[in-house]
Amino acid sequence: MHPYDHARSSVKLHGGRWQDYFAYHHHFDSSKSTFCHFTHRALKHHTEGVAAAREIFGDHIDNSDGVSVSTETLGRQHLAEDCRILPSASDWVEGFEPPSWLPCLTPTIEDLVADDVRRFGGDAEIYHPLHDWFYQTKTWVDGPAWFLFRHHAFGVFQAEERFGPVLGAADRSAVPTRVVAERHIQRVLGRTPPASEFLRRIKGERWMLQATSPKKLGLD
Structure with missing residues (x-):
């Protein structure tokens, strides 16, 4: 409906x-x-x-x-x-038939946060909730299907809906949520696939x- x-x-x-x-x-x-x-x-x-x-x-x-x-x-x-x-x-x-390009190992949240701090500045606490949100779906299912729910281009916009347009204080130090979210996906998967690459594999x-x-x- x-x-x-x-x-x-x-x-x-x-x-x-x-x-x-x-x-x-x-x-x-x-x-x-x-x-x-x-x-x-x-x-x-x-x-x-x-x-x-x-x-x-x-x-x-x-x-x-x-x-x-x-x-x-x-x-x-x-x-x-x-x-x-x-x-x-x-x-x-x-x-679900996972694509062959899914990684076997993923960066830790701590590594992802440290990378953001080096790249964008600010405190680690600005970035930690977003990376935790992406990895939250690991607890939803068994196996590599957990990537399906947020690790794609639509997940970037889901992150913005969840955390707002910027991370950090709304001033010069703020970082666009979309930028950090897309960087997360690229670091984890190597690219930012469309959600359809996962959804078409659902039985x-x-x-x-x-x-x-x-x-x-x-x-x-």
């Missing part, structure tokens, strides 16, 4: 206006810009993605009726309406494309 329809469904469940929820649901569906295929949902449509969205939108959204709605509840709604189940990240990568399953319709939800 379109984010507008997910938002209207949220109104039916929690009140308020569709505008209260649109940005949240758009966040999940923005991955379609990387690959116009149902497998784009692998980037955010899972329980780990719901938790990650909480880091951006907070624990609750206050709608126009003054009701505080849990973002976890909204995320689970979105997943159920698009997949009919609540998949985990590991569900998406069953049968499609019926549950991945069983989105409901506005009509079935009683919205039309």
